Amino acid sequence: MTEIKGMIELSYGESDVLFQQASPSLGVYIILSGAIDLWHEEEGDARRKIASLHDGALLGETSVFDDTLHSVTAIASKPTKAIFIDAITFKKNFDNPLTRFVVTTLAARLRSSYGATDNKPGQAFHAYASYAEPVIVGQSPEILKSIPTPFEIKQFPFEIGCNFEADTVARNQGHLYLPIPPNPDPFLPYLEISRRDKGYIVKDLGTHDGLVINGHHIRKYSAKAVAPLVVGSNHIVIPASTLHKTEELMFEIYVPFQGHT
Structure with missing residues (x-):
């Protein structure tokens, strides 16, 4: 596990929970390898899968930007490595267009470097799935x-x-x-x-x-x-x-x- 200036590399096993729906947002994640499923918790014990995130996907940023609780639960569907950036560090630096460019470029490069299977258009589902329009x-x-x-x-x-x-x-x-x-x-x-x-x-x-x-x-x-x-x-x-x-x-x-x- 490596930590650099507010960023930390984390490893998750299959079925490990990154964050729960309705929990406070602590930061954002960039998936290095593996896969994360997003689930919407519904009445009773029911839940509905709304997206699968793969290498290079960014998730959790909407809750950080809006200072809101997580709208979904994120669960690793297989062994996964991710970079976690704490909310304060992310908000402080991501307002800078150059920093934003670096993060989005990193995500794009990760998608292209982990194999063709995870590099198809449409596979990078993340927090934007909560929007009603493009x-x-x-x-x-x-x-x-x-x-x-x-x-x-x-x-x-x-x-x-x-x-x-x-x-x-x-x-x-x-x-x-x-x-x-x-x-x-x-x-x-x-x-x-x-x-x-x-x-x-x-x-x-x-x-x-x-x-x-x-x-x-x-x-x-x-x-x-x-x-x-x-x-x-x-x-x-x-x-x-x-x-x-x-x-x-x-x-x-x-x-x-x-x-x-």
Whole structure:
């Protein structure tokens, strides 16, 4: 077991409990290896499994941010190792966009380093499963500057783009415009998120070189201009060539169970 500056590596056996529903939130966890099931305790002794978390998943952050009791019980479904960050340390440092970028990047790298089975889109279920609608979470530094905390989409269709002449982010229930200069065009819409049937889709709105959704390239003026969002984690990349910049923009859209029924 290793401890470094408010972080500690913990090991759990099968059926060990990380935290109980309605218990105080002491901190957050990043799964290094293994699996954690989230259970909702119901009347009597009944409980309902709502998610399975795998390598690289972050859990417990919503309760820490909101200073609320845990809304679920977390139980290891097999031998598991996790990094625990105490609530005070996490809240003190996670307001910093760079720190947030490091943690989310760590989680993404862990998902990719523990095998293809645990690296499929949709498998990174965690505390965002409690949201009713999809949630946008920044990954690259420039997006984290604009949206340092999770942003829930409550109105559809929802458009994401850039307003290169603005100094601050413009967001409401129908759009999110990021102030990311420089670019030849003062305003550029990138993508639209819409409901379709019982799920959600992403549509390219005419970007220069298209978008990458869960590893699949889409582009408006091509045979594939739309991609579905899966339940759980969805990885979105806006290529650097589209932005006329040297770095791409990256964020994730988490689709919870409740928003996909």
